[in-house]
Amino acid sequence: MGGCARGWPCLVAPAARGWGPWRAWLRLHGNGEAPAAAFCGRRAKGSGGDPFAGARRRQQDDWRHRNKTVLTYLAAGVVGVAGMSYAAVPLYRLYCQATGLGGSAVAGHGSGEVETMVPVKDRIIKVTFNADVHASLQWNFRPQQTEVYVVPGETALAFYKAKNPTDKPIIGISTYNVVPFEAGQYFNKIQCFCFEEQRLNPHEEVDMPVFFFIDPEFAEDPRMARVDLITLSYTFFEAKEGQKLPLPGYN
Secondary structure, rough: OOOOOHHHHOOOOOOOOHHHHHHHHHHHHHOOOHHHHEEEOOOOOOOOOOOOOHHHHHHHHHHHHHHHHHHHHHHHHHHHHHHHHHHHHHHHHHHHHOHHHHHEEOOOOOOHHHHHHOOOOOOEEEEEEEEEEOOOOOOOOOOOOOOEEEEEOOEHHHHHHHHOOOOEEEEEEEEEEEEHHHHHHEEEEOOOOOOOOEEOOOEEEEEEEEEEEEOOOHHOHHOOOOOOOOEEEEEEEEEEOOOOOOOOOOO
16 A cells, blocks of 8 residues: 555555445544545546546637638638629629730720821731621621721721611610630720610611721731731620620620
8 A cells, every 4th residue: 555645545446345444444534434535546526537528628619719710711711702703794894805805806095096007008907797696685786798808007997787676675785706816905996886785766777887996016916927817796685684794705
């Protein structure tokens, strides 16, 4: 037997030996009851029999806190991505119009710059025209000319014709692209009817002009060296509340 706390002798568990011999000793040294802490190898009351219970609880609390933090970040990320996706369409469309990305014709230059352009006479380009109508729009829509020939730095005028053959007014809106896509950055529109609502009354027919030019820098770009044909395509859709037009170049 070795020594224990409070001067109690080191006792084996009562189950291993009878209580008889110890009761007499306890009557002399104690109150007749053996305290649980008097037995070596037994744990203090209230510990639940597990010395690591407190550490486990702290670890579980820490895990719960970390999981909540991760979920918070994930939720914020989802909301952020959704917001970016909602704003991406109009921003990308503006970017396409400014740079010609995806076959989108560039917004027209000022009249002063157009007047000072120097045509590249030895570079003739054939421009063809295409017209499409979405299935939801009951219009007749077509180009009035199949092709025109232009040189970089020279303005040109083309026309499309649209007709509403129905007995009710219909509002349409159009989008466009340029093929090959790489030429879009050099195809500049001074005036056109794209991305603007067009209302046609029953059986009304209208001419829609497209005033454009090809930037003189087209002739200096090595990628355009073999390009002598450009196609301008317009597609009309019925204008409905909440409807989004497809991006230029990806119709």
